[in-house]
Amino acid sequence: MRDWNDLFTGLDAGSGSATAAAASTTAAAEREGSGRWFSRFKDSMARSRRAMSAQLVVGAFDPEDAATWERIEEGLIAADVGVTSTVAIVERLEAEAAAGRLTTAQDLAAALRRIAAELMRTEQSDRIDITANPTVVMMVGVNGTGKTTTIGKLASRLGAHGHGVVVAAGDTFRAAAAEQLAVWAERSGAEFVRTHDGGDPGAVAWDAIEKASETGAGVVLLDTAGRLHTKTNLMAELEKVHRVLERQLPGAPHETLLSIDATTGQNGMRQAKEFAAAVDVTGIVLTKLDGTSKGGIAVAIAHELGIPIKLVGIGEGVDDLQPFDADDFLQALFPDDLLA
């Protein structure tokens, strides 16, 4: 289980005596919440595991058996890991098998996890640095992938740790997107900035930074409208918002998070590639992992594009957004009883 302090650099514990009690309550609630979250995550992953083990041979692992290798491949493909990353993983597994290092099914599962973890390791940091004052976090992604909800949950999380937060409704297109975000802002006690429907999202970005310097808020969370990555005009608009932020505040946006629906197949790669080309994505939020989807596309995105996965969403409640923990994720994808 990855702690929030391992995700955020510069996260307040809720320092000061007046808030100490509140902070410890928060921490306790968080531990409890985390436990609940972890078991739920394991639940949902158990479904993937069943799907996976259904593909894999029962009994001992025989590296000489071509059918076994095919089943491993199919298991990875069925989890949406994608052809390129599957081939990369299987090639390395084969090399280890040839070297005689894999003899049992457990060896195999452990090797799968280790190799996948290595492939998912990126040069880009998998942390979110919020020491800059203010730190601007921009949320981007395709329609319906869960951007607004993620912003709401992040605002609540940071608020609970005593950070002043400005939430900015940069989605001026979708009906009721601003209203949806306003509810989240109120719940988390964050400042809220919006404009009229169809207004300029760049102006909202501008106002949000102004608001942060007025109120001394340490974090600005900017929502944007969902867009298909193939719509050049809309991607250009996003680039403009990015430029507005850069101009107004050197270093901003400090973090650009792309939400990817875990149900997505290989098109997720295209999404990540296109958004990264437009606005320099610094991390992925893998949402809707509470369905039966395996989210294997996360392996492909981290491995092939070098973009780290930073957060996962597993439901609609505030606690259902958690720091991404590669070990937990891979343990759930490739459990020890993989071949059993």
Next chain:
Amino acid sequence: MFDTLQEKLEGTFAGLRSKGKLTEDDIAGALREIRLALLEADVNFKVVKSFVATVKDRLADEKVHEALQPAQQIVKVVNEELVALMGTGQSKLTFSQRGPTIVLMAGLQGSGKTTTTAKLAKLLREQDGKTPALVACDVYRPAAIDQLKTVGAQVGVPVYEQGTDKDPVEIAKWGVQQATDAGADVIIVDTAGRLDIDEQLMGELVAIKKAIKPHNVLLVLDSMTGQEAVSVAERFDAAVAFDGVILTKLDGDARGGAALSVKSVTGKPIKFVALGEQLDALEYFHPDRMASRILGMGDVLTLIEKAEQAFEEDEAADLEARLRKGQFTFDDFLKQMKMMRRMGSFKSILALLPGIPKEIRNIDVDERQIARIEAIVLSMTKEERGNPDLIDGSRRRRIAAGSGHEVQAVNQLIKQFGEMKKMMKMMMKGGGKLPPGFGGDGGAGGGFPGLGGPGAGNMRAGGFPGLGGR
């Protein structure tokens, strides 16, 4: 659609075509490429496996490696198997013999049910001459009912709703009755998105189905869905035994492998595909066309059908005659553009054409550019439109001022019109029959004058005419 799959197979078969005879290794290599391409297109791996096995068997039976043109035969076999996999023929809706036809829409959250509901109503009204009505049963998602009311009004069909406080089952029953009484002959019931493993909401869907006894239950499925598409379809099928699938968001670059696997695994056909945000961007699904498209032969049949709907035959014949005589004027050009616009957005037409590189297919054409061109042409006098040579510097300045453009824009349009005319003349000499607006084998150059504006980057290179260039 299917960009990469298409490219992959084209790559594979380009290699095959260049050789005379195929070895066992060649076939194995081709099968491997087909397998990889299908997997990358998110076709379910089980379906891929059986598909590749079938193709392999047939190749063995047909002794392709001894045939004269083995590569072509592989293409043929793959094509036939793809068509068989996606279902043969086209699958229309079941229309009720007595009383109104009832359609129930179902699907995951965010798959596009509400928009698709309105699109379907529009299509049934315009292509099947029906009088549709809509019923709003999504009481959970904020503003979902408002959304249906808005898009319903946009396509001009009534929407029956009772707000969000009533039970969706009751609303469905009530709405169907109201619409029936009002004389609707197709009633489409929109429902809330739900996870296929949410037992409570799936139960509600079953109850709605039981209450209204629909003639068609349609599953709306996002084309970007990965390997899970099949299990989602299987679970919805187990609950409400849907009759067909509408595949949405195919205007993105999703390869949409679900089209291949859902039919194969559930036995239920894809009935429609949604290709854009415009409310006319819904089409009947044609497995044969889709297969041709996958094999790089383009979706020319859809294009021809669209063209037939948009062009009055007389108009087209007249235009063609004028083209042959080299009498193409700005007036003809204007007429031609209007016909084009009746076919849908420029981008949706581009998507149907074979051999268009995806860089061009994926660019956003600013449809307003077309309006701008129209403005410039309309600011010309009758004489000027008939004889562009008349248009000197002072006339250009007048036209620019009249249409609210810079003189350069007018210059550019006139220059490109000249080039286009020259090219058409050349093509006409070749004697090819030319559907208005499409350059036969013209290929290079040309360009829809003026479309090379911002965001249209390399549009002109593969532009118009010459769109059909290959």
